[in-house]
Amino acid sequence: MSQSSRKILSEHSVSITNPRILVLEALLDFGNPITIDELQLKLGGSVAKSTLYRVLNDLKKINILNEFTSPDNSTVVELILEDHSHHHHLFCSDCGEVIDVELSEEFEIMLTKEIQKVQKKFNFEITDHRVEMFGLCTDECANCKKS
């Protein structure tokens, strides 16, 4: 793990520093989209707040980090490595969990066609898209209030 975080950094010609390794390892270890709050918890003060935000920005700049806002307004961050193909997000409105979801090939093809229509109609150059789904994990989730 320590190995691969260093590799990621050097492959992107970013200098290898302790905070960067720690943040990358936390993200690799969690393996799912994570809120900045949770990430800070996981790091347990080993990286200064200002440095954490700087490191996240560095990772965004080299295009291996995706940042978005969940419906409950927390900032969520996720690594996008080579093996991490195009996907979408599923949010639990109760516990805030975020899950990566891949949709079928046929669906993506159809969506691409729709997007082409939208491009023409609005004279836009569309570079990216995502599907967000919201709901409740109906299961035995320990964090859900089950209200």
Next chain:
Amino acid sequence: MSQSSRKILSEHSVSITNPRILVLEALLDFGNPITIDELQLKLGGSVAKSTLYRVLNDLKKINILNEFTSPDNSTVVELILEDHSHHHHLFCSDCGEVIDVELSEEFEIMLTKEIQKVQKKFNFEITDHRVEMFGLCTDECANCKKS
């Protein structure tokens, strides 16, 4: 216009006050998703900041206001009135404009099927979804930096 904003409020059994009328009229007048910054500009100080946020929350509570975060992290707000059917959003990464987009019926049907698959796979109850598209308005947009 003044007429319809009052009507909207009374139809939802919300008391008719000046700030509420002003905010609703600004939203109706703009007619598109609008950032809170722009909305404040449009209101030109006629409504106190704290009141603006309270009114927006009131409108959310009666389910006629949708709020989301744009890719550049500004909060965007839009009215959802009866005639405003299911739609998605197109964002310009340069000027920040947000446009409502309807996708084809066939696409929505296929998306519904995909969502059913996701529900089963993750044991989720999915209540809502949206498609977000990002790009650049290639046209003669006065606000785009054309960098």
Next chain:
DNA sequence: TAATAAATGAGACTTATTCTCATTTATTGT
């Protein structure tokens, strides 16, 4: 129109994120 409950304005407060600057650490060329 008076009584009551609800809404407002002004500004204090909170919290996420960014900025500053003195110090530390990584990189590089020898």
Next chain:
DNA sequence: ACAATAAATGAGAATAAGTCTCATTTATTA
């Protein structure tokens, strides 16, 4: 391996979006 240089870091100050408080005003109702 080492010194010089540039880059990154930590600590905390600064900023800004959004919320809260409370005294005053406004809407509703009977």
